[in-house]
Amino acid sequence: MHIVLLSGGAGKRLWPLSNEALSKQFLKILKKPNGEHESMVQRVMRQIMETNPNSNVYVSCGSAQTEVLGSQLGNIETILVPSRRDTFPAIALAAAYLHYVKKLDKSETFVVCPIDHFVSNKYFERFSKVEELVKSGQNAIGTLGTVPTHPSDSYGYILRDGEKVIKFVEKPTINKAEELMRNNALWNCGVFAFRIGYILDRAKEHMKFDSFDTFYNRYTKLPKISIDFEVIEKEPSIGCAVYDELWKDIGTWDEFASQMSEPFLGNNVFISECENTHVLNMLDIPVIANDLESAVVVVGYDGILVSSKKGASNLKSVVDKIHLRPMYEQRRWGDYRVLEYKRDNGVSSLVKRIHMNVGQSMSYQYHEKRNEALVIISGKAIITIDDVDSVVAPGDVIPIPPKTKHTLLAATDFEFIEVQLGTSELEEEDIVRLT
Amino acid sequence: MHIVLLSGGAGKRLWPLSNEALSKQFLKILKKPNGEHESMVQRVMRQIMETNPNSNVYVSCGSAQTEVLGSQLGNIETILVPSRRDTFPAIALAAAYLHYVKKLDKSETFVVCPIDHFVSNKYFERFSKVEELVKSGQNAIGTLGTVPTHPSDSYGYILRDGEKVIKFVEKPTINKAEELMRNNALWNCGVFAFRIGYILDRAKEHMKFDSFDTFYNRYTKLPKISIDFEVIEKEPSIGCAVYDELWKDIGTWDEFASQMSEPFLGNNVFISECENTHVLNMLDIPVIANDLESAVVVVGYDGILVSSKKGASNLKSVVDKIHLRPMYEQRRWGDYRVLEYKRDNGVSSLVKRIHMNVGQSMSYQYHEKRNEALVIISGKAIITIDDVDSVVAPGDVIPIPPKTKHTLLAATDFEFIEVQLGTSELEEEDIVRLT
Helix, strand or coil, rough: CCEEECCCCCCCCCCCCCCCCCCHHHCCCEECCCCECCCHHHHHHHHHHHHCCCEEEEEECCCHHHHHHHHHCCCCCEEEECCCCCCHHHHHHHHHHHHCCCCCCCCCCCEEECCEEEEEEHHHHHHHHHHHHHHCCCCEEEEECCCCCCCCCCCCEEEECCEEEEEEEEEHHHHHHHHHHCCCCCEEEEEEEHHHHHHHHHCCCCCCCCCCCHHHHHHHHHCCCHHHHHHHHHHHCCCEEEEEECCCCCCHHHHHHCCCCCEECCCEEEEEEECEEEEEEEECEEEEECEEEEEEEECCCEEEEEECCCHHCHHHHHCCCCCCCCCCCCCCEEEEEEEEEEEEEEEEEEEEEEECCCCCCCCCCCCCCEEEEEEEEEEEEEEEECCCEEEEECEEEEEECCCCEEEEEEEEECEEEEEEEEEECCCCCCCCCCC | EEEEECCCCCCCCCCCCCCEEEEEHHHHCCEECCCCEECHHHHHHHHHHHCCCEEEEEEECCCHHHHHHHHHHHCEEEEEEECCCCCCHHHHHHHHHHHHCCCCCCCCCCEEECEEECCHHHHHHHHHHHHHHCCCCCEEEEEECCCCCCCCCCCCCEECCCCCCEEEECCCCHHHHHHHHCCEEEEEEEEEEEEEEHHHHHHHHCCCCCCHHHHCCCHHHHCCCHHHCCHHHHCEEEEEEECCCCCCEEEHHHHHHHHHCEEEEECEEEECCCCCCCEEEECCCCCCCCCCCCEEEECCCCEEEEEEHHHHHCCHHHHCCCCCCCEEEEECEEEEEEEEEEEEEEEEEEEEEEEEEECCCCCCCCCCCCEEEEEECCCCEEEEEECCEECCCCCCCEEEECCEEEEECCCCCEEEEEEEEEEECCCCCCCCCCC
C-alpha cells in the first residue's frame, strides 16, 4: 500500500507549544505505551508500521519541515510542495510523484491521511478496506468515517447507504448534527483512496504536464482549494469504510487535554484543589495551579497560556498580536532553546543551549558583525575555525569574533551554550553559509 | 523622631516572586507617582522622607538582608538581630541600640513600624501624634489605628474610648468584627511609640545587660514572642491615634492585586475576556490570560502561580513542597538571574546573567572543581586573574578553570553571562573567598 501523509503548516491553535518553526504534529507530548513521549507524526508512523508493515509511506510537506521530519522519523521519503496551496494541489503533486518518479501505473491506488487525529491502531488497519473500495471497481474514491460520539458542529459528516456515500455535510448546526446521527451518519476522517490516474485527470483540468518537473514548475496554476471541495463533493461514486474506536482531533487544548492520561505533563507541576484542569509545563521552573475549574495552563518556551477550556479554542486573534522570535526549534542537526534574548541600549544578546545529535554538523559559516562564544557542556565535537580542525570537550571556551569561519561536527551527542552579541538585532540574516 | 522599621524575614506568601533570598518587601512591583517601580521598603522610606524629613530611620533586620537593603536604600543604618526571635526581642534590641550605641536618654521616645502596609503619606504624618501620646505623659504607649472598611476576620482590632485604648481584639469572628465596627473599633496598624527605658525595663525582666554587647550576646534569653503579647496587651495605659485613609496589608496576592492600578504588571501580558483577574509577568516571554474569573496569574523567575484569588492566600503547604534554588537574587554588588540550571548524567551546568553596579566588586575567590566562563555583554570592568589585572569589554570571553583566583571590579554598570560547569551539583559551597 502507498500511503501519503499530509503534514500541514505551522498552526497557532496550540500556542505556546507550537510556533512558526514547530507545527503541532511535531510536539513530543503524547505518551507512548512504554511511558516515553512521542509526537503526533511519530505516533502515526509507529501505528502505520505496526498495522501495515509493508506499506510505502511518503510525507507531503513544505521544505521548512524537512529538518524536523528527518530528526523525528529518520529516512522518511518526502514529497515537497513548492508553496502552500491547500490539500488538492498537494495530493495531485503526490499522484504525479508516484507516477513519474516512483513509476507506478496510473491504475494503481494510494491512500492519503492527515496527521491530526489521535486514534487506535484499528484506524490504520481499515486503510486496506478503504483502498479495496476503489480496487474492487465499485467506487471512484474510498473514504473512512468514524461513528460520532456527540452531535458536534465542528466536524464534517458522511451520510451513507450501506457502503455507498450519499452526501457530505460540512459543520452542520447542532440540531442538524443530531438528525445526522439519527440517520447513522459518520464523521469524515479525511482519509481517502484514489487511483493515481483519477487524480492526475483532475489536475489536467487546470494545467498541462508530462513529467514531475513540469507538474512541479506549474504548481501555482492549481487552485488553492481543498480536496473536499475540488474532488470529493463533486464525485457521485464514493465508497465508505467504517472505523468505530477512539477518534480525537487534537487541534485545541481542550481536545488535547481530553486524551491526557494524567492531569499534568512535564516536571514540577503542583495541582491543588482543581477540578477538570490540565497543566503542561515545558520549563524547568515549577508551576502551581490552585483552586481552578475547567482550565488549562500551558507553559512553553514561547510563552504561557492560562485559559478556560471552552475559551482555549478561540485564541487566534490574541496569539496573532505576539511577534517574538521562536524560543525553541528542532533542526536537522538537533535542537536549540533560547535561554535569553535581550535588547538593551542598542546591545543585543542571545543565549542559547544547543544540542547536536551524534554525527551531525552545522554549515560552515561566518558572521559579518556578530560576536559569538561557545562554552562546551557535554560530549565531544570537532570544531573547524578558519580551516583548522581541533577537538573540543566539556569546559572548553571558544570565542568566535566577526568574520571567523566556523563549524562543528558532533563526535558524540554534544551540548553547548552559545552567546551571541551584536549591536543590532541578532537576526538569522547575519550568517554567510560556506557549505 | 527616631523611627525603627521592622523588616521581617523571607515569606512564601508571595511566591513565586518572594523567595528565601528575597522577602516581599524588596520586590519592586509597586508603581511610583512617576510611573517607575519601587519596592515596599523603598516606598515606606520615600514616604517617611516626604513626611518626616528630619527623622532618623533605622532598619531592624537579619544579616541576610543587608545586601539588598544597601542596594535599595543606600546608606541606611541597620540594627542586625543575631537570630530570628519575633518582634519583642527585635524592638528591645533596637531600644538597647538607641540607648547604648546612639547615646539617647532612656526618657526619649522611638516609633516602630512594620513594612507590610500600603498606605498614604498621611499615615506617616500621624507618627508625630503617636509619639505625642507618650511624650505628653498621658500614656505609657502610643499606637495607631485605622478605620476598618469591612468586618474582616484577618486583622487585630483596637476598642477605644476617645484617645484611650480599652482593649485589643485579635482576629475576631466576622460577627464579632461587625460588633467591633459598630463600636468604632479600629484596625491595629502595628505602629507603636515607646520610651526607650520602658522597653529596656521589659527586657530586664528576662535578662541582665549593661551594654549593647551584653544585650546582643544574651539575645536568645529573650522569649520568642510578639510585642503585642509580651507588652501591648499587658499595658493598661495606651493612647491611640487615628488614621483614616488608604490602608492595605499586601501579604497575599489578592490583597496585592487590589492595589494595582492596572490589571497587569510586566511586559507582554495579554488579557482577554477576563473578569477581576490580575496578571504579573517578570519573564521575557508573553503571557495570555483568557476567559478567567477572579484569578491571579504570577509568572516569576522561581515559578508560576495560577490561582483563584480567594485560594491564593492559602498556598503555604503547596509552596513548601518546592525545593529549588532561587533563580533571582539581589546582592550587595548588583543582582543576577539564573537563565538555566541543569543536571544531566552527572554534569551540572548553570547559566547566569549577572549585573554589577558601577564601582562594586566581587570577592576575590577561586573554585576547587568548577569550570567557569564569562562572556561580557555590556560595560567595562577590571578583571583580576591570578593577581594580574586587565580591562574587559563587550565581546570578551574569559575562561576560568578550577583553582584560578579571580575577581571583577565594575568600572561602569556591567553585565555578563556566566556559565558554570561541574561534575557535581554547583552549590555555592565550592567557593574559596580570599577577600
